[in-house]
Amino acid sequence: MRKFLFLLIVLVVPVESFSACTPETIQFYLDKGFNQEQITKLCGQNETAQPAYKPYQKPIVIYQEGGARAGISAEERRAVNEIKGAVDARSVDVTDKSIDYIRKLCLVGGNSKEVDQRVKKCIDVAYSVSREGLKVIESGKGNLVIGQVELKIISSNIKRKTVIANPWDSFSPDIRFSLKRKYEATQTGNVTTLPVRKSASVGQVVNALKTISAATDLENTEYESEVAKVLDEKYIPPTEEEYLASQPTYDEVQEQEKKKKKWWNPFD
Numbered sequence: 001m002r003k004f005l006f007l008l009i010v011l012v013v014p015v016e017s018f019s020a021c022t023p024e025t026i027q028f029y030l031d032k033g034f035n036q037e038q039i040t041k042l043c044g045q046n047e048t049a050q051p052a053y054k055p056y057q058k059p060i061v062i063y064q065e066g067g068a069r070a071g072i073s074a075e076e077r078r079a080v081n082e083i084k085g086a087v088d089a090r091s092v093d094v095t096d097k098s099i100d101y102i103r104k105l106c107l108v109g110g111n112s113k114e115v116d117q118r119v120k121k122c123i124d125v126a127y128s129v130s131r132e133g134l135k136v137i138e139s140g141k142g143n144l145v146i147g148q149v150e151l152k153i154i155s156s157n158i159k160r161k162t163v164i165a166n167p168w169d170s171f172s173p174d175i176r177f178s179l180k181r182k183y184e185a186t187q188t189g190n191v192t193t194l195p196v197r198k199s200a201s202v203g204q205v206v207n208a209l210k211t212i213s214a215a216t217d218l219e220n221t222e223y224e225s226e227v228a229k230v231l232d233e234k235y236i237p238p239t240e241e242e243y244l245a246s247q248p249t250y251d252e253v254q255e256q257e258k259k260k261k262k263w264w265n266p267f268d
Contacts, residue, residue, distance in 0.1 A: 021043035024250060026039060029250075032090050034244075042244050076215050078208075078211075079209075080094045082205060083205065083208050085197075085200070086196055087196065088149075089195055091226045093226070094212065098128045098228070099134075099194075100128045100129075100228060101127055102124050102127070102163060103127065104122040104124060105179070106122040106123075107122070121171055121175050121179060126159075126162075127160055128160075129155045129192065132213075133154070133190075134153065134154075134156075134212070135155075136153050136206050137154055149202065150193040151196055151205065152194075154191045158190050158191075162237065163237070164238060168183075
């Protein structure tokens with residue numbers, strides 16, 4: 001499906017819209033969950049324009065070999081890496097206090113037997129699941145919901161917030177009403193579902209969640225994830241244009257990944 005969408009974007013969108021994008025860049029944005037319209041905006045941005053919205057910037061963190069933050073045991077490091085690689089969402093992070101991620105909340109309609117042919121409207125929602133009291137309610141093979149494997153989990157505190165302001169405004173009135181109602185229904189309670197990639201081992205994810213829940217000696221840092229920033233009471237949601245303008249570029253992400261694979265160098 002993503003390969004088809006990649007070809008569709010390349011064929012439909014004018015060449016001038018991709019002045020700042022390569023095929024790798026387009027695929028990068030597709031993997032992050034952006035749709036065709038958003039990718040067109042990202043690729044067509046004026047490189048000299050300065051967004052009013054201050055983009056999220058991760059703090060400088062000293063990385064050990066393998067990309068993990070210093071101060072955690074080998075078992076905890078493996079658990080953190082397992083969760084970050086298994087959660088089917090973007091901006092996935094595991095801090096000393098929570099599991100943070102951004103996933104899509106979707107409304108699917110239509111009578112087609114083919115899932116890909118049904119009408120699907122989605123918004124981005126940030127989740128922060130406290131590690132305190134974190135438990136897996138259903139630990140079998142996970143639940144398969146419309147092609148998505150999910151684990152039902154409970155925590156002492158779960159925060160949720162839309163990433164951009166009024167994300168449903170661009171939809172028709174009936175879809176806007178239903179999607180907003182569905183979002184509001186998820187705003188209370190300490191139970192949620194954790195999306196898991198099909199390629200991941202559900203059993204290993206469950207064990208990793210148990211490991212980080214039981215851990216009490218993680219180093220206390222000033223680290224703040226993107227999701228933690230979104231959920232902060234002082235956070236002012238940007239417009240979609242401002243949010244897209246704040247996203248890291250493909251080259252910036254590649255450079256960051258290179259740094260994670262080597263020991264920290266103060267002269268780098």
